[in-house]
Amino acid sequence: MSKVSPTAVSDRAQQLLKLLVERYIREGQPVGSRTLARGQGMDLSPATIRNVMADLEDLGLVKAPHTSAGRIPTVQGYRLFVDSLLTVKPLQPAEVRGLQAKFEQAADPQQVLVTASSLLSEISAMAGVIMIPRREQPTVRQVEFIALSGNRVLVVLVLNGNQVQNRMITTSRRYSPAELTQAANYLNHALAGKDFTKVRDALLAEMRETQESINQLMLAAIDMANRTFQGGDEGGDYVLAGQTNLMGYAEMADIDRLRQLFDAFNRKRDILHLLDQAAHAQGVQIFIGEESGYEVLDACSVVTSPYEVAGEVVGVLGVIGPTRMAYDRLIPLVDVTAKLLGAALNQNQ
C-alpha cells in the first residue's frame, strides 16, 4: 500500500480532496468538477478544479468509475482524508449522557457488552462489534462440586477473568458431601493460580495412582477446563449487533459478497484477528477497504478502539460499515463508547 505523503499534495489540492470526500460521503455519487465548483469553500472554475482533480488522480487519491463520471476517493484518498484532513464532529454532551444512561441499565458484564454493541450499531446504522480478547494465561482459580438430587453433581469452574463455567454430570454412585469437598480441595490445591496447561498432565498422571472413586469427578472438571481453554485458544470471542444494517447500503448490494461477509462474521476467525491487531494500537484505529487485509472486508471500513479496565486493555470494540462512512461522526462515537464501556465494566466487576 503506497502511502501518499501529505507534503506531495498542494494545500489547495488537499482542500479540494477534503471537499470531494465529504461530498461523496454525504451523497454517495461520484462528484464532478461542476458540482464541486458550485459548493462553497472553493472559488474556482470547473476547469481549474478539473486540473487539480487530474493531479489527485495521478497521485492515486481519487478515481473515476468511468470516463464521464465524477471522481470518487480511493482507499489512499480516504486514508489521507482521515489522517490529515478530517474535522471530527465530537458528540454532544447530551448524547454522551444518553449513552451513559443506557450503560447504567445493564446489570452483568455480558449485558454491558450486548448493550454496547447494540448502541454502536444503532447510532452508526452499521454493524457494531465488541471483542473479548483471549485469556493471557489459562488458569483455574477455583473448583467446586455441588451435590444435586440423584447421582448428579454440578461442577463449577471459576477461571481467571472472573469467568464461570458449569456442567452437570451423572456419576456412577452417590458421593458424600465430604468426598465432594475433598475432591474440590485436592483440585484447588493442585490448580490454584497456576497455568492450567502446565499442571494438567502431571495432575492426570498423579490421579492414576490415587483412589479411583474420586477420579470421575476430577476428570470431568479437567475435561471441562480443557474444552474451555481450547475454545479460548482460538482468540476470544465477540458480540456482534446490527449486521442487517449492512444490507441497506447500495455499495454492499452484491449479495454474494454480502454472504461472504456474513459467513466471516459467523466464522469469527478473520474478524477476531483483525480486532486483535487493533488491541495493540492505542486509541481509535481505522482500517479502510483492503487495508484490513481480509478480502471479505474489501468494501468495508472498520473503526476500532481498545477499551480498558483498571488501566489495562482488555478488549476492542468497533463499527463495521461501507468504506463510504461518516468517519467524522464515527471516530468520536467509537472513542467515547470505548471509554464508557471500560468505565461500566470497572464498576461492574
Add this chain to the structure above:
Amino acid sequence: MSKVSPTAVSDRAQQLLKLLVERYIREGQPVGSRTLARGQGMDLSPATIRNVMADLEDLGLVKAPHTSAGRIPTVQGYRLFVDSLLTVKPLQPAEVRGLQAKFEQAADPQQVLVTASSLLSEISAMAGVIMIPRREQPTVRQVEFIALSGNRVLVVLVLNGNQVQNRMITTSRRYSPAELTQAANYLNHALAGKDFTKVRDALLAEMRETQESINQLMLAAIDMANRTFQGGDEGGDYVLAGQTNLMGYAEMADIDRLRQLFDAFNRKRDILHLLDQAAHAQGVQIFIGEESGYEVLDACSVVTSPYEVAGEVVGVLGVIGPTRMAYDRLIPLVDVTAKLLGAALNQNQ
C-alpha cells in the same frame, strides 16, 4: 386459506400436478405443457395437458407468472402436493449413521443443540433452527453460594430443566462458610420445587424481618432468578444456523425482504411463536408460504418437528428455506434429526 379437497381434482390432474411440482422444485423454472408431455409418466399430448392445467389453474393450484410462461405451483398447490401426492425419500441408513456419529461427538446439551442445527442447515443447504421452549413452571431447584477470594461470592442457581445460572457478586463484608451454607439452606428450603413467582413475594416479605446480614446474598439470588424467568417468559430461545444459506436462493434475491427476514431471526419473537405452534402438533409439520401467518416468511416454507426427551415434548426443530424446497428429502431429514436429538439429549442428561 381455502383448502382444495383432493376429491375435487381428478386422479389424472393430481398426477399431473405432482409431476409439475416435482419438476418445478427440481428446475426452478415455470413448467409448460410441452415440457411436461416430454417427461415420462404421462403419455398425453401437450394440448391435453394444457386442458388439465387450465383446470388446475381454475382450482387455484397453479398459476402462470405471465401469459406465455409455464405454470408454477401456488401455496395451495404445494399444500395438496405435500399432503397427498408426495413420495418421501427416506434417508439412507448410512446417512442416519453419519448423523448419529456427529451427535455423539457433542458433549453437553448446548453443544448437542448447536450440532443439530448445523447439521440441519448443512444437509438442507438452508437455515436450521432448534428451539427450547419456555419452562412450564419456573422453579429454582437448588441455590448454592460459593466463597471466592476477597469479598466475592459466586451465586449458583439450578433451575428446573437442568439449567444452571451463575453470577458473581461483591458483598459488603466477608461471609463465613457457615453463613453461606445457612443462607443456601434457608433459600433451598423456601424455594424447593415450588413455583418461583408464587413464593418470591412471601420470601421477600419474610426476609425483611430476619437478620439483615444475610439478605444481601439472598436478594442477589432472588434477583437473578427474577431476571432469568423474565427472560424465559418471552417464550424460550433458539439456536439458528446457516442463515446465510438463504442468501443463495434466487427467490430470496430481494435484499429488503431478506433483511426483514434476518431481522426477524434476531428479534426471535415471530419465529418462536411459529415454532411454538408446531410444538403442539405431533410429528412433522409444514408451513408453506403465507400459511405461517408471518409476512416475513411469505416467500419461505418451514418444516418442523417436535423432539422429545423421556417421552415428553421439550422443543421443536426445523429448517427454513424458500417455498420451492425439496420437501421429499427434508421431511425425513427433519423427522430423523428430531429423533436423534431427543435420543442424544436423553443420554446426555
Add this chain to the structure above:
DNA sequence: GTTGGCACTCATATGGTGAGAGTGCCAACC
C-alpha cells in the same frame, strides 16, 4: 495560473424489433 469553449467518451434510458416459449381455442379424430 485561471478560465471558457469544444470535441469526445461513456453510462443510462428509451423504443423498436424479432425470436421463442407457451397459451387458449377450435375443429377433427377415435
Add this chain to the structure above:
DNA sequence: GGTTGGCACTCTCACCATATGAGTGCCAAC
C-alpha cells in the same frame, strides 16, 4: 366425450440503435 394437431395470439427477453446528459481532457485566450 376425451384426445389431438393446428393456429393465432400474447408476452418476455435479448438485442440493437438512438438519444441524452454528465463529465472529461485539452487548447487557446485572458
